[in-house]
Amino acid sequence: MRDLPLATADGATRRRAPRHLADLDLAGRRAAVAELGEREFRARQISTHYFGRLVRDPAQMTDLPARTRGRLAASLLPRLLTPVRELTCDDGATHKMLWRLHDGALVESVLMGYPDRITACVSSQAGCGMGCPFCATGQAGLTRNLSTAEIVDQVVSMAATASSGAVTGTAQTRLSHVVFMGMGEPLANYARVVEAVRRLTAPAPEGLGLSQRHITVSTVGLVPAIRRLAEERLSVTLALSLHAPDDVLRDELVPVNQRWKVAEVLDAAWAYATRTGRRVSIEYAMIRDVNDQPWRADLLGRLLAGRLAHVNLIPLNPTPGSRWDASPKPVEQEFVRRLRAAGIPTTVRDTRGREIDGACGQLAASEVLA
Numbered sequence: 001m002r003d004l005p006l007a008t009a010d011g012a013t014r015r016r017a018p019r020h021l022a023d024l025d026l027a028g029r030r031a032a033v034a035e036l037g038e039r040e041f042r043a044r045q046i047s048t049h050y051f052g053r054l055v056r057d058p059a060q061m062t063d064l065p066a067r068t069r070g071r072l073a074a075s076l077l078p079r080l081l082t083p084v085r086e087l088t089c090d091d092g093a094t095h096k097m098l099w100r101l102h103d104g105a106l107v108e109s110v111l112m113g114y115p116d117r118i119t120a121c122v123s124s125q126a127g128c129g130m131g132c133p134f135c136a137t138g139q140a141g142l143t144r145n146l147s148t149a150e151i152v153d154q155v156v157s158m159a160a161t162a163s164s165g166a167v168t169g170t171a172q173t174r175l176s177h178v179v180f181m182g183m184g185e186p187l188a189n190y191a192r193v194v195e196a197v198r199r200l201t202a203p204a205p206e207g208l209g210l211s212q213r214h215i216t217v218s219t220v221g222l223v224p225a226i227r228r229l230a231e232e233r234l235s236v237t238l239a240l241s242l243h244a245p246d247d248v249l250r251d252e253l254v255p256v257n258q259r260w261k262v263a264e265v266l267d268a269a270w271a272y273a274t275r276t277g278r279r280v281s282i283e284y285a286m287i288r289d290v291n292d293q294p295w296r297a298d299l300l301g302r303l304l305a306g307r308l309a310h311v312n313l314i315p316l317n318p319t320p321g322s323r324w325d326a327s328p329k330p331v332e333q334e335f336v337r338r339l340r341a342a343g344i345p346t347t348v349r350d351t352r353g354r355e356i357d358g359a360c361g362q363l364a365a366s367e368v369l370a
């Protein structure tokens with residue numbers, strides 16, 4: 001299966017990421033180990049290193065005989081992510097990693113310490129094909145989907161960083177939350193993302209043992225995929241990037257709206273909320289004089305009234321050369337006031353990592369431009 005050409009939706013031929021133990025469940029790892037002529041308990045042993053102890057370097061797995069270790073490493077522990085840059089800001093509470101994948105594609109992850117939690121923000125694709133004009137990742141287009149293990153390895157790597165005590169601003173050392181808000185559209189890489197969620201939430205040594213409730217999948221609004229996700233029996237939080245309550249504006253800000261309209265995508269979100277009992281997070285980037293008018297706050301309030309939802313306003317992080325800017329604070333406050341008056345729980349996202357291009361895709365974009 002390794003290194004077979006993989007046809008992507010746009011017809012381009014890309015090279016598949018090497019197989020890694022995090023692509024497989026424990027039964028699959030046992031079978032792979034047996035195929036190598038090794039004893040099956042080795043599968044549990046290397047899984048305990050990787051998911052239980054957060055050890056990714058085979059050289060440190062010293063309880064394995066050298067020959068066995070070499071074989072297992074070659075077959076199940078290829079290096080997936082090579083660090084290109086690590087930047088920290090917010091006095092060490094935010095760490096941003098830029099990784100190079102085996103084929104040279106670049107992706108990024110962010111690790112954030114909060115008083116009560118440590119959150120990892122991960123990428124699901126190299127680039128993104130959805131073309132939202134305010135988003136740095138969207139400008140570069142899609143390079144390829146990440147494999148399950150390329151997604152999981154971002155989290156395991158950041159969990160190791162967290163456990164070393166490198167994240168400040170928190171009393172925690174255990175990574176507890178994951179948000180799919182890095183590069184890419186998670187639901188456009190559906191099967192691998194769902195598999196990654198299963199791996200992150202399976203108890204060790206099968207997986208990382210995170211709580212499903214601590215995982216958030218953010219989507220631009222791929223309606224059939226949202227409906228499918230509702231049937232997966234996963235208690236993950238769905239974040240819907242709405243950004244406009246009306247089709248005229250959303251068609252422009254979120255081009256996929258030309259296919260699935262505001263009413264349709266909200267219907268799918270309510271179906272998700274009903275099926276899972278989870279409150280949907282409506283993401284809304286505040287863009288000066290574009291989507292921040294009081295009447296749009298009122299319209300949004302009417303659309304969400306009585307639903308299992310809350311609104312998360314994101315101050316726009318302007319991308320280089322963009323004609324758009326963040327809304328002024330008083331405008332943002334009025335937007336919040338109107339939503340709350342309509343009974344909608346509303347928060348404003350903190351602007352973590354601004355000084356290190358913390359928003360979606362901006363570090364990878366600056367590396368490409370450099």
Ligand code: SAH
Pocket residue numbers: 128134135136180181182183184185186218219220239240241283284285314315316317318319359360
């Ligand atoms: N593709 C998914 C998840 C990745 S983007 C999605 O769009 O939901 C994560 C969040 O960052 C989304 O809500 C997205 O709209 C937002 N975002 C993208 N670019 C931004 C920018 N320049 N400023 C503020 N938020 C941005």
Ligand code: SF4
Pocket residue numbers: 128129130131132135136137138139182183184185220241360
């Ligand atoms: Fe893709 Fe999300 Fe960026 Fe839109 S906002 S281009 S869906 S990553």
